[in-house]
Amino acid sequence: MTGQTRIGLFGGVYSNALALRALLQDAGMRGLDRLYCLGDLGAFGPYPDRVCEVLRATGIPVIQGNYDHSLGNGLADCRCGYTDPRDNYFAKLSYDYTFSRTSTGHKCWLAQLPAELRLTIGPWRVLLCHGSPRKTNEFLWETATSDAFLAWLFKRYECDVIVATHTGLPWAREVTVQAGCQAHAAQADGVPRSGWFVNCGAIGRPANDGRTTVIYAVLSLPHTMLRKPEVKFVRLAYDHERFAGEMRAEGLPEEFVQTILTGWWTTCNEILPAKERARGRY
Amino acid sequence: MMSLAQVEDHVRKAVELGVKEFYFTGGEPFLHPQIEQMLSAALAVGPVTVLTNATRFTPERVAALARLRDASPYSLELRTSLDGFSSETNDPIRGWGSFQRILHGIRLLLEGGFLPIITAMRSWPVDQDEAQLAGFRNLLAAMGYRYPRMKLLPSLKLGQEVRRDRGYAEHEYLTESMMAGFDPGHLMCSSGRIVSARGVHVCPILVDWPDSYLGASLHEGQAQYTLRHQACLTCYQFGALCANASSSAPSLEQTRRHGRDPS
Numbered sequence: 023m024t025g026q027t028r029i030g031l032f033g034g035v036y037s038n039a040l041a042l043r044a045l046l047q048d049a050g051m052r053g054l055d056r057l058y059c060l061g062d063l064g065a066f067g068p069y070p071d072r073v074c075e076v077l078r079a080t081g082i083p084v085i086q087g088n089y090d091h092s093l094g095n096g097l098a099d100c101r102c103g104y105t106d107p108r109d110n111y112f113a114k115l116s117y118d119y120t121f122s123r124t125s126t127g128h129k130c131w132l133a134q135l136p137a138e139l140r141l142t143i144g145p146w147r148v149l150l151c152h153g154s155p156r157k158t159n160e161f162l163w164e165t166a167t168s169d170a171f172l173a174w175l176f177k178r179y180e181c182d183v184i185v186a187t188h189t190g191l192p193w194a195r196e197v198t199v200q201a202g203c204q205a206h207a208a209q210a211d212g213v214p215r216s217g218w219f220v221n222c223g224a225i226g227r228p229a230n231d232g233r234t235t236v237i238y239a240v241l242s243l244p245h246t247m248l249r250k251p252e253v254k255f256v257r258l259a260y261d262h263e264r265f266a267g268e269m270r271a272e273g274l275p276e277e278f279v280q281t282i283l284t285g286w287w288t289t290c291n292e293i294l295p296a297k298e299r300a301r302g303r304y
Numbered sequence: 305m306m307s308l309a310q311v312e313d314h315v316r317k318a319v320e321l322g323v324k325e326f327y328f329t330g331g332e333p334f335l336h337p338q339i340e341q342m343l344s345a346a347l348a349v350g351p352v353t354v355l356t357n358a359t360r361f362t363p364e365r366v367a368a369l370a371r372l373r374d375a376s377p378y379s380l381e382l383r384t385s386l387d388g389f390s391s392e393t394n395d396p397i398r399g400w401g402s403f404q405r406i407l408h409g410i411r412l413l414l415e416g417g418f419l420p421i422i423t424a425m426r427s428w429p430v431d432q433d434e435a436q437l438a439g440f441r442n443l444l445a446a447m448g449y450r451y452p453r454m455k456l457l458p459s460l461k462l463g464q465e466v467r468r469d470r471g472y473a474e475h476e477y478l479t480e481s482m483m484a485g486f487d488p489g490h491l492m493c494s495s496g497r498i499v500s501a502r503g504v505h506v507c508p509i510l511v512d513w514p515d516s517y518l519g520a521s522l523h524e525g526q527a528q529y530t531l532r533h534q535a536c537l538t539c540y541q542f543g544a545l546c547a548n549a550s551s552s553a554p555s556l557e558q559t560r561r562h563g564r565d566p567s
């Protein structure tokens with residue numbers, strides 16, 4: 023019986039300090055070995071400095087999301103990739119709010135966060151990023167990302183596990199990484215290897231599924247290649263009503279508050295592929 | 305016209321190269337007698353978007369498309385051009401009587417449980433986008449499409465747009481200084497290729513220019529392309545024109561915030 027390492031992966035914090043505290047508590051109870059944050063600390067929610075304070079105090083490694091990059095470098099917007107005027111209106115509203123309320127010290131911290139982290143855990147080469155290994159704000163949706171593209175990523179970036187968060191919708195898939203490629207060669211016995219892609223979801227807002235819980239991922243990495251990595255998505259309940267109250271007190275749009283209270287995305291739906299869009303209410 | 309065997313072969317090669325998604329365009333893809341088999345071959349290995357004029361749909365065809373959609377783990381996107389929210393505004397661009405035919409097609413798609421992406425060419429100044437979009441949304445909502453998905457396209461100053469609006473002026477080219485600091489990942493030609501019956505081309509807009517031909521097979525069509533055409537300027541200004549919103553990502557290095565830091 024060999025051991026395993028269990029790591030907690032979360033992102034899309036969106037200033038949700040209440041969910042972040044719930045996560046820290048949950049991870050402690052599960053006895054997870056380590057935690058990693060995959061970025062986008064601000065946006066959407068109130069009092070953006072709070073999550074920065076909590077994260078910096080814990081010392082959890084944090085990867086830079088597009089939002090963190092924009093805030094840290096003083097860009098004009100969040101580079102979320104919205105194309106719809108209504109989406110852009112809400113994105114600008116929350117970006118301007120977050121920009122004006124994030125302290126200079128935290129902005130400097132956000133600016134120097136790394137774009138990716140590479141870990142070796144047992145035999146597994148793990149790559150943590152925000153959107154995709156090639157671009158911080160690339161969307162990798164479950165129904166718009168082919169196996170072939172994921173296999174290409176595992177070869178190109180020489181890893182076995184890729185974790186991202188940017189889209190905020192959790193999913194995981196094992197793909198066969200074809201044998202015969204130099205970078206990520208087949209094992210010595212000629213059996214093609216697998217790669218595991220994980221989107222760990224977002225803890226800052228619900229997953230557009232009509233539930234008020236938010237999601238993070240627990241990845242179990244066995245210390246042998248004879249067993250496969252396993253991904254478990256954890257649904258976190260937190261005091262979402264209190265969070266909604268804080269959002270209202272800060273004058274944030276009622277559309278955002280409704281997402282927290284109902285679990286349905288009310289804005290920024292235009293970036294969803296057909297199948298993800300059909301699952302939502304709006 | 306491409307044969308089914310040709311399409312299957314290109315799909316296979318695209319998978320070897322790590323393709324992320326497929327787009328079908330034409331002409332009108334649904335005029336091809338084997339379009340459903342082609343879509344099925346692509347949907348087996350990746351997400352598919354079809355650009356259609358929506359005038360060839362029947363209830364049977366839409367039911368067949370719904371079966372293809374439901375059999376795949378990937379999204380099947382149907383993108384339909386509608387260039388105005390009335391006959392008076394759409395038909396001069398898309399053809400006489402096309403408005404009613406397009407609406408009929410959209411209605412069939414909605415009945416089949418599809419959420420078509422309605423694509424409109426911006427034949428108005430950019431600052432009228434919101435008012436124009438509201439017009440489209442009202443029309444579509446009245447047809448039962450409560451939260452319509454819309455994509456606005458800039459007008460490329462080519463083909464009939466030269467007659468309707470204007471062509472590119474002589475000086476409208478990309479210059480080297482414009483390319484400095486520009487992220488070419490922003491453009492579809494940095495990561496996409498188009499295949500036709502003739503072979504591999506750099507992009508769908510330039511398919512008729514001989515110098516956009518890159519070879520017979522996708523494996524030969526990987527070289528970087530110099531943005532030498534006037535239409536490239538429009539892509540440079542507006543981003544990957546042909547991609548879905550779910551596949552576009554703006555450059556992270558542009559648009560630094562101006563003025564005083566409000567904090």
Ligand SMILES: [Fe+2]
Nearest residue numbers: 062087088188
């Ligand atoms: Fe992000």
